[in-house]
Amino acid sequence: SYRYQKLDDPERQMRVVKVHSFKGYPIRCSMKAMTRKKAKNDGYRALSYHWGAPNPKSTIRIDGREFLVQKNLHEFLEHASRMKAKGTKGWTTGIFWIDAVCIDQENNEEIAVQLKHIRSMYRHAGETIIWLGPGDSGTADAMKYIKK
Incomplete structure (x- = not known):
């Protein structure tokens, strides 16, 4: 399973995760x-x-090691991975x-230490994605309405 490397300077450092192009499971x-x-x-x-219920969990791989995430996060990571694989604008990095x-x-x-800096982590992001889930048959209509 995945083991975190300790941050050398937690007051000044943060971790970022890079999602790779979709090539099947695990993400x-x-x-x-x-x-x-x-x-x-x-x-x-x-x-x-929304973190959701603590169980069930799904497996992803970080640096080749197993890492368990909740269902809602797994759905987002799969979406991001598929968007990157398609070369969708804004998702390529x-x-x-x-x-x-x-x-x-x-x-x-x-x-x-990290929670003290959480506000700046969101503020300094190029953008913040709010993930509500993978969507359903009414999602496209809802998005059109929101854009009005």
């Missing part, structure tokens, strides 16, 4: 740590979503800040 990603300033300059997208993945959820010290 493949890679993770890297960088300063918040570099992440802002390089560009990343922040994800806001595939670099995201996702709290459940980029913050070591088993390290209370890291959580405390």
